Amino acid sequence: MIEKLYSIGEIAAKTGVTTRTLRYYEEIGLIEPDLIKENGYRYYSERTATIIPVIKYLQFMDFNLKEIKDFIDNGDYEKKMISFKTAIARTKEEINKLKARIAVISDWDKLINESVIFHLINKEVPIKVRRHEKVDVIKYDMDFDFDYKKLILSVDFANFVSENNTTITDSVMAYYPSFKKRIEDEKNKNTTPVVCLQKTVSKIENIENMTRIEEGYYLSTYHLGAYNNIIDSYIRAENYAKEKGYTLKNEAIERFVLDYWTTTNEGEFVTEILIPIENYEKFREEQE
Structure with a gap:
């Protein structure tokens, strides 16, 4: 079964990010289009777009994009745990600033x-x-x-x-x-x-x-x-x-x-x- 592909504008609207953001995600290797036509138009499957909620959730936890890429690409769970501990410490510091x-x-x-x-x-x-x-x-x-x-x-x-x-x-x-x-x-x-x-x-x-x-x-x-x-x-x-x-x-x-x-x-x-x-x-x- 051929999976439906969406234009960059359609997938941006579907996931709640901008087309500019999707292009930047591609630039830093967070996402790859399923198809790039000769005219440069990009198309994405819904399966490919599932990475977007993960990125947004990690951003909510104050991970920057470099940290998010390392987290997604790295299969070392000990390093993932260190990432969370770092995020917790950073969040506590932010809470103290807000207080x-x-x-x-x-x-x-x-x-x-x-x-x-x-x-x-x-x-x-x-x-x-x-x-x-x-x-x-x-x-x-x-x-x-x-x-x-x-x-x-x-x-x-x-x-x-x-x-x-x-x-x-x-x-x-x-x-x-x-x-x-x-x-x-x-x-x-x-x-x-x-x-x-x-x-x-x-x-x-x-x-x-x-x-x-x-x-x-x-x-x-x-x-x-x-x-x-x-x-x-x-x-x-x-x-x-x-x-x-x-x-x-x-x-x-x-x-x-x-x-x-x-x-x-x-x-x-x-x-x-x-x-x-x-x-x-x-x-x-x-x-x-």
Whole structure:
């Protein structure tokens, strides 16, 4: 019985691939036409076309065409098993990348939602005490000249993160060993020491490049708008602490909620200032 032959266009439509793809498969030896006429027209039997579902299925498993050809041509089952193990390892790596991507997107979405609230109320944000949970972050020491764009979008910090084979997520943070020195340095137009902090999607091997924001009670205030008058928000926080009888620690964190990563409009920036309270638990006990 003579098997029916199909033109390249017909077999392409039947198998769901393009004629260009079929020609390339022929070029690399994955498929051979049953008949090539003098005019160059190619014809395929249905039996010949059965290789196409195998190719498509292996492509779904992330095999490239070279790997597919080796898999089909090679009768060594041990090598086939190695091929599958390689594909599994590659797929797991891709899953980890997708998990990291979801984490980064989710954290960024939360920051935008957090900032939208302050733009909606459109008034001075009240100062409050909030408990901050401990969080491990990557750290990068810098001399800060109060150019916030260079700090937040630091090329050096980005390279440092890449060297540590990790991905950053959530807000960029600036840690100052002394917020009073930070204020004075800005007033005097001096550079000031700062540690750039950010959460990472995965742990890094070199623990010396990690630090921890300790859990505890922090005085929290949000600075809205450009950074040129952020000192006013520090002064507001200090005055509030004096009124309440809180003793503030030296250090402070600026947490950039809405910044240059999301918008170029500095009037829309939202920055949380966090200053740890030294005696809050004792103070609260005395009040009770």
